[in-house]
Amino acid sequence: MEKVLQLVRRGEGENIEFKEFLTSYHLREGRFRQLACQMNHRIIMGKGKAIYVIGVSDSGQIRGIDESKFEETVEILKKLAEEVEAELSSVERYSINDGLVGIVEIRKTNAKEHILVGTAGHVDHGKSTLVGCLITGKPDDGDGATRIYLDVLKHEIERGLSAEINFAVFGYKNGKTIRLKNPVSKSEKALVVENADKLVSFVDTVGHEPWLRTTIRGLLGQKIDYGLLVVAANDGVMRTTREHLGILLAMELPVIVAITKADMVSEDRLEGVIREVFSTLRRVGRIPFLMKSPEDAGKVSELMAENRLVVPVVVTSAITLEGYDILEEIFFHLPKRYVSEEDFLMYIDKIYRVTGVGTVVSGSVKSGELREGEELYIGPFEDGEFRKVRVQSIEMHHYRIDRAKSGDIIGVALKGVRYDELRRGMVLSKNELNAVWEFDADVYVFTHPTLISAGYEPVMHVETISETVTFVEIDGDYLKSGDRGKVRMRFKYRPHYVYEGQKFIFREGRSKGMGEITKIFV
Known part of the structure; x- marks a missing residue:
């Protein structure tokens, strides 16, 4: 007693x-x-x-x-x-x-906690630099030196613009951050995965307007727990900022806002950008909270995990590392949001041909658990069929693991299928599934210059699928900007695996909207 x-x-x-x-x-x-x-x-x-x-x-x-x-x-x-x-x-x-x-x-239990954070924001607002400084603990040189840790394509490095989804990882051991001395080293990343008791994986997306499709794929295609929206203090809130915020909110994600490049502006300008960010968040029904100390992180993270309307706002500088201690504390306290106990399912994001290994597919685990040696179904192929394959090995950030769970970003080596037979948007599943050509959906049109009628053909983004769909039937005959309505839709070129309740985004030029699948036809 x-x-x-x-x-x-x-x-x-x-x-x-x-x-x-x-x-x-x-x-x-x-x-x-x-x-x-x-x-x-x-x-x-x-x-x-x-x-x-x-x-x-x-x-x-x-x-x-x-x-x-x-x-x-x-x-x-x-x-x-x-x-x-x-x-x-x-x-x-x-x-x-x-x-x-x-x-x-x-x-x-022994299972590591693993949260996924998706970055978003306008081009050149410092997304990759922010993540590079976080995972190394090193300040930037003012010329984007830390960005090279995430930009891996030749033209990305030369132009200083990310053009593809990149992944970064850092971890905590007994509450202390594990830093990467050389973030491009596969062995160092593997050591973080091995030694950490909590992992944070960043899905670093693209800010340049022409690659919005890639950004949407990164945010919808991974099982992201939280969104990190970046706003540069010298630019403020841009149209792309609002667009990316809209995507994060459509996914019902809790959001953190990092105001970058605070060292480049005056105090008055910084205060003005903070007010602009607060106003933008309040207009979409969010409750901004300006973080001034790492001591606030525990309570705010708890509020944020319980109520996604709360949005922490952190002022940062990659030169001085101002605000980075606050971000580290926030990520340390944030819990995993979703752990699905359903059977294993993973949408394929990337496909590789690896010498000595064979066909490797990567993505984030949507539900369930996967073990090395298991048999799975992969598909749908062009004819709508699913085939059996065997899992030869599993890696997470270049570290070999024998078990993966919901939310992990993994690469899976497969036996029983060729590299050239696969495409992004296919699924790996414990169960044999049904390919879907046609489905009903409730949609909301954000913007469209005229009227949408039957026969309209935008690109639909759901999970890692990016596919042209046809609006076959529309209740009420047409839709315009700001309208909600019921639509029967059909994939134009090939079937996919989708299911009721999935949210998606559709776009065509500057026309954009979102929806939810309500009924599938098989």
């Missing part, structure tokens, strides 16, 4: 949480998710361990509860722990006032 009293005297905070009791009410989806985020936060603060004191009120008053409430509370804590990939390592009970109080210790 003395142990309980000591914990009560310490009070709630860090990795200690008081709970008088939990009931079936706390299993309701919204409340359960909130409590799971809270538990994950306590585990992170405790560097892998959280302590729940039950039978004690939020204010720290020892009340005691009966046997049935005690057991129900422990069972619900067990369910919450499973949700965040943790387990109850011990349960202690003590009698008091004809009731029980207890101490439940919860520890993270």
Whole structure:
């Protein structure tokens, strides 16, 4: 009982949480998710361990509860722990006032926590430089030296513009950041994956307007947990900034805003850009919060994970590294948002022919778990069929692993299929699936210069699929900017695997819209 009293005297905070009791009410989806985020936060603060004191009120008053409430509370804590990939390592009970109080210790299992962050923002606003400084801890030279860690194509390096989706990784071990001395070294990236107990993978997208299609693919095609929107202090909010913000919000992602290049402008100009960012966020129903200290990161990250309307805004400089300590603290505290227990499914993003290995496909795991040696289905091919293949090996950021889970970015070596038979947008699945040509969708038109009628053919982006679709039928005969409506759509060239509930973006020139698949026809 003395142990309980000591914990009560310490009070709630860090990795200690008081709970008088939990009931079936706390299993309701919204409340359960909130409590799971809270538990994950306590585990992170405790560097892998959280302590729940039950039978004690939020204010720290020892009340005691009966046997049935005690057991129900422990069972619900067990369910919450499973949700965040943790387990109850011990349960202690003590009698008091004809009731029980207890101490439940919860520890993270061996599985690494892995969050995916997608960058977005206007060209030359410093997305790649920001990520390069984060993963190395080194300041930039003012000429984009750290950007080269992510720009790997010859013309990207020469022009200083990213033209392809790039990936970067950094990690935490016992709460401390693991830095990369040489971010282009595959072996260093592998060591981060091996040694970290929490990983952050950045999906660095493209800001240049002509490559918007690539940006959309990067944000929709990966199982991203959070969006990092970059705004340069010398430019402010641009049209592309608003467009990328719209994509992140359409995906229902929590967003962090980093104002870069703060060293290049006056205090008055910086204040003006902060006001502009706040105004932009408020217009789309978000609640901006200017981060001034790393100490705020824990609480703001918890609020952000529970309510995606909260948007932390961080002022940064790649030259002085101002604000980078705040960003590191935010990423450290942010929990994994989605862990799907459904069967394994991965949309293919890239395809490689590797000497001595064979055909390798990469992407982020949408759901389930994959183990080396398993048999999977891949497809659909041109004829709509799915074929069986075998997993020869799995890598994550160049580190060989024997198991991958939902949210991991992986490369999978396959046996049973040729490189030239595959294309982006196919899926790897535990189950044999149905190819889809036609489906119904609810759509919303952002912008279109005239009227959209049957026969309209935009490009649809869903997961890693970028395919021309035909609007076969439209309820009400036509749609215009700002309209919502029901549409029957059909893939023009080949079938794909899509399913009800998936969100997508469609565009054609400067015409853009979004939608959700409501019914498929197979």
